Amino acid sequence: MQRYGRLYLAFAKNSFLNALEYRLSFTVWSIATICYSVVYVASIQIIFGHVQTIGGWRVEQMLVLAATVMIVDGIVESIFGENMNALSGLINRGELDFVLSKPVNTRFYVSTRKFDWDPLVQVVIGGGVLWYAIGLLAQPVTWFGALLYLGMMVCACLIAYSLWFIIISVTFFVGRLNNVGHLYYNLIEASRVPTDVFRGALRLGLTFVLPVAFIAMVPSQALMGLLSPTFALAAVAMTAGLLVLSHLFWRLALTKYSSASS
Amino acid sequence: MCIAAIHICFTAPKETYFAIMAAISVQNLSKYYQVHQKEPGLVGSLKSFVLRKTYDVKAVDDISFSIESGELVGFLGPNGAGKTTTLKVLSGLLYPTDGDVSVLGYTPWERQADFQRRFALVMGQKNQVWWDLPPMETFLINKEIYEVPDAQFGETLNELVHILELEKVIHVQARKLSLGERMKCELLAALLHRPQVLFLDEPTIGLDVVMQQNIRNFVREYNARYGATVILTSHYMRDVEALCDRVLIIDQGHLVFDGDLDTVVRRYADYKFMTVTFASPVAETELAAYGSVVSYRPRTTTLRIARDAVPQVSAQLLQDYPVLDLNIVEPEVDEVVRQFFSGGRPAHAEVAS
Numbered sequence: 001m002q003r004y005g006r007l008y009l010a011f012a013k014n015s016f017l018n019a020l021e022y023r024l025s026f027t028v029w030s031i032a033t034i035c036y037s038v039v040y041v042a043s044i045q046i047i048f049g050h051v052q053t054i055g056g057w058r059v060e061q062m063l064v065l066a067a068t069v070m071i072v073d074g075i076v077e078s079i080f081g082e083n084m085n086a087l088s089g090l091i092n093r094g095e096l097d098f099v100l101s102k103p104v105n106t107r108f109y110v111s112t113r114k115f116d117w118d119p120l121v122q123v124v125i126g127g128g129v130l131w132y133a134i135g136l137l138a139q140p141v142t143w144f145g146a147l148l149y150l151g152m153m154v155c156a157c158l159i160a161y162s163l164w165f166i167i168i169s170v171t172f173f174v175g176r177l178n179n180v181g182h183l184y185y186n187l188i189e190a191s192r193v194p195t196d197v198f199r200g201a202l203r204l205g206l207t208f209v210l211p212v213a214f215i216a217m218v219p220s221q222a223l224m225g226l227l228s229p230t231f232a233l234a235a236v237a238m239t240a241g242l243l244v245l246s247h248l249f250w251r252l253a254l255t256k257y258s259s260a261s262s
Numbered sequence: 263m264c265i266a267a268i269h270i271c272f273t274a275p276k277e278t279y280f281a282i283m284a285a286i287s288v289q290n291l292s293k294y295y296q297v298h299q300k301e302p303g304l305v306g307s308l309k310s311f312v313l314r315k316t317y318d319v320k321a322v323d324d325i326s327f328s329i330e331s332g333e334l335v336g337f338l339g340p341n342g343a344g345k346t347t348t349l350k351v352l353s354g355l356l357y358p359t360d361g362d363v364s365v366l367g368y369t370p371w372e373r374q375a376d377f378q379r380r381f382a383l384v385m386g387q388k389n390q391v392w393w394d395l396p397p398m399e400t401f402l403i404n405k406e407i408y409e410v411p412d413a414q415f416g417e418t419l420n421e422l423v424h425i426l427e428l429e430k431v432i433h434v435q436a437r438k439l440s441l442g443e444r445m446k447c448e449l450l451a452a453l454l455h456r457p458q459v460l461f462l463d464e465p466t467i468g469l470d471v472v473m474q475q476n477i478r479n480f481v482r483e484y485n486a487r488y489g490a491t492v493i494l495t496s497h498y499m500r501d502v503e504a505l506c507d508r509v510l511i512i513d514q515g516h517l518v519f520d521g522d523l524d525t526v527v528r529r530y531a532d533y534k535f536m537t538v539t540f541a542s543p544v545a546e547t548e549l550a551a552y553g554s555v556v557s558y559r560p561r562t563t564t565l566r567i568a569r570d571a572v573p574q575v576s577a578q579l580l581q582d583y584p585v586l587d588l589n590i591v592e593p594e595v596d597e598v599v600r601q602f603f604s605g606g607r608p609a610h611a612e613v614a615s
Contacts, residue, residue, distance in 0.1 A: 007406045014403065018394045021435065098390040101353050101383045103375035104407045255357065 007104070008112060015115040029118040037125045040066060055197035063133035064223060065194060069216040070126030072153060073188050076160045077119035083111050084164050085181050088171045096257060107250055111165065137224065145225045148232065152219035155239040159214050162242035163187060165250070172253035191215040211238050284364075285331040285459060285491040286352065291361035292325075293347050294318040321347040323515035324361075329493070331458075334485050336506035337495040340603045344515045345495040349461045352493070353383045365459060379408055382457035384448055386464035391436045397447040398432045401454055408455035415454065422450045425480055442473035449477070453484065460484070462494045466501055478504050503595050513603060523595055531598045534572055535591050537564045541584035552579060 019026060044066060048059035057065070087110050090096045099109050134141055164184040171180065187210065195206045195213040207213040214235050221227040297319055300310035322344040329335055337345040350356045351363060354370030354377070363370055368377035391400045405415045423429055426446045431439060436447065445465065453460070462481065466474040482505055485492050496502055502509060503523060511519035511526070519526060535556065543560030552575050553565035567575050576588060 003406070003409065007403070010403050010406050014392060014395055014399050017399060018392075021394055093388075095388055097350070097353075097355050097383065097385065097388065100355050100373070101378060101381075102407050103378035103409075257355075 004105070004108060007108075011113055012115045016117065018114070019117045026118055030121045033119075033121045033125065037070065037122070037129070041129060055194060057194050057196070060133050060136035060138075061220070061224060062194075063129060063136070065216050065220045066192065067126045067130035067133055068153070068156075068220050068223075069188065069192050070122050070129065072156045072160060072191075072215055072219070074119045074122035074126060075153075076157050076164070078116050078123070079157075080111055080161050080164065081119060082114040082116045084168050084184070086114065087168045088180060091171045091257070100254075100257070106254070107165075107247070111161075134223075139225060141223055142225060145223050148227065149219055149223040152214075152222045152227070152232070152235055155235045156215045156219055158239045159211055159235075159242055160184070160187070162239075162246040163211075165246045166242075169246070169249050169253045172256045187212060188215070191217070194220075208238075211242075214238055284328045285333070285366060286327075286329040286493075287362075287364045288328070288348075288352075289326050289362040290324050291322055291348070291351060291363055292320070292359045293322040293344075293351055293356060294320050294359045320515045322351070322358075322512075325512070325515075325517045326361075327510055327517060327520055329491060331491055332485070332489045333508065334482070334492045334494070334506050336502035336509040337493060337512060338499075338502060338509050338599060339495075339512040343512045345512055346463055348512070349383070349463055349493065349495065353381065353461055354378070379455060380457055381459040381461065382452040382455070383461045384452045384463065384465055386445065386467035389436075389444065389448055391444065391447050391451055393437050395436060396433045397428075397436055397439075397444075397451065400436075400447075400451050401432070404451055404454050410455050414456075418454055418456060419450075422453060425483060426450060426476075442469050442476075445469060445473070445477065446480075449480065456488060458488075458490055460490050460492045462492065462496075464496055465494070466496060466498055474498065474501065481505060499595055499599060511599070511602070526602075527592055527595055527598050530602055531593045532569045533566050533593065534569055535564055535593060536567050536572070536576065536579075537562065537587075537589045537591070538579060538583075538585055539587040541586050544583055 041063070044059065044062050047054070048062070052058070054062070090099070090110065096106075096110070099106055102109070164181070167180055167183050190206065190210070190212045194217045195203055196217070198206060218227060218231055218235050222232065295318070296316045298310065298314045298316045300306050300315075321342075325344075325348065337348070339345050347356065351358050352365055352370055354373045357371050366377065366380055368374055368380075370377065391397050392403075401419065404410075410418070423432060426449065428443070428446055428450065431443050431447065432450075436444060439447065449465070460481075465481070466477050469477065478501060481492060481494070484490060492505075494501065494505060507522050509519070509521070509523055509526065510517060536553070539562045540560075544563070545560075546555055546558045546563075549555055549558070549563055549565065553567040553571075556564040556566050558564075565575075572590060576590070579585060580588070
């Protein structure tokens with residue numbers, strides 16, 4: 001465990017050095033993220049200039065949701081994003097050979113090798129939006145609500161990571177999947193809308209089949225004191241389930257690895 | 263009765279002894295890949311989409327060999343012969359279809375950490391050194407992965423940096439290094455944990471002659487200094503010739519030769535080259551009677567002569583012409599092996615008259 005802590009520190013240090021090599025990248029990414037966030041928040045404000053609620057959600061609640069998506073997505077992309085995008089290439093080009101021949105947990109290595117500092121900008125902006133939105137809430141946030149929010153955020157990040165990891169692992173079976181990573185971004189897009197807006201089968205599907213609801217809506221409800229204990233438990237169960245599932249999937253996928261020709 | 267009993271007592275421990283001594287032991291190893299085949303054209307593609315016809319490619323087919331600790335062995339063979347597949351099975355990257363493999367007493371594809379700490383794999387075509395950072399950062403990551411103690415890390419690093427002459431290079435961004443420098447860094451990164459077994463897959467590919475020589479010298483030195491067992495695959499015959507006493511020749515998944523390089527030449531090239539310098543010009547047509555003319559100039563000519571006929575032909579030449587110099591050489595290993603793989607197994611020499 002301690003060893004993996006040291007290894008992670010070494011990875012993070014290398015990634016930081018890497019980021020410093022490309023100063024402009026960080027600046028450009030920051031500007032892009034700021035623009036995107038402004039448009040996103042403004043579009044919410046515009047819609048709520050015409051309606052009072054959407055599916056029972058008021059404007060300040062929607063802003064909490066928006067902030068939560070930004071933070072979860074920012075964290076997941078920082079820790080796992082570059083690795084997930086690189087993994088499909090590692091498999092396709094057979095560069096996984098090096099990883100597999102080393103005395104290190106393969107999943108840990110391929111998931112955490114590169115820490116991307118750029119998306120952290122999004123986390124900072126999301127934090128600002130969250131702070132602003134909390135000020136507008138009718139009910140003040142309780143300590144319990146804040147703690148539950150943090151817990152649900154951890155679940156949300158792990159769920160998003162597991163889903164992304166499973167999607168990428170499919171590459172093992174087929175050798176190559178173009179742009180398969182985009183499925184993750186679609187998932188994040190879908191989570192920008194509270195699942196409560198939908199009805200019937202679609203709502204169930206977005207909760208339990210593609211667990212979009214747990215990525216942003218469930219944490220937001222936790223913060224606002226609107227989350228039922230059942231859903232809190234469901235989030236924990238869903239996280240555990242997906243972690244186990246992605247692990248089994250990875251194990252199966254590794255036996256299919258045929259290593260590209262050299 | 264008595265003799266039989268003694269015989270049994272004697273052989274049993276001897277076999278065990280050999281089993282312990284071999285660093286690498288491969289028994290009846292086979293690795294088949296399943297590939298699918300499709301008929302050409304759209305209809306063929308649709309057919310193959312619905313019902314896929316698959317067949318097995320026998321990348322490695324029933325290979326057995328054993329390598330002693332400290333040996334430096336070369337794998338030779340044309341592209342697609344099964345060299346790299348064999349190395350990948352030995353490194354635990356691929357599960358074999360059939361057969362038993364033991365490397366340092368471990369089964370490679372179980373991927374035990376203890377085993378992985380004892381070997382290293384270097385591939386000339388793939389890099390593990392971080393592209394955007396100086397190689398030193400990759401070395402530090404490997405130090406953590408292989409849990410190399412600080413003191414040993416410093417010592418090994420200094421030693422290897424010195425031998426490989428990398429002093430000025432390890433703090434420069436890897437993508438700014440030349441191919442040769444990067445390859446040396448790849449070697450260094452793979453050797454920091456002082457592996458007892460080293461698999462080198464085409465380590466000199468794309469390098470210039472001087473750099474190839476450097477890498478060769480280094481591999482020899484590492485082998486000698488640490489007593490490491492090394493398997494080397496290469497397209498460049500020179501690599502194998504310079505480094506390995508023993509070669510395994512693999513062709514179409516089969517092991518076709520296992521022995522020392524000299525034997526390859528003696529067995530498969532039943533001819534020698536004889537270069538003769540005459541005091542006065544001699545016509546080409548005249549010389550053709552002694553052997554096939556490889557290169558001709560009026561005063562200096564190279565002939566190809568059957569191995570058995572060499573003494574007799576040289577005596578005859580000395581008798582028939584005023585000879586200033588006569589030089590007999592074995593054919594280049596390179597050429598012998600090339601002929602070996604291009605169609606007819608043993609390279610047949612023209613019959614000298």
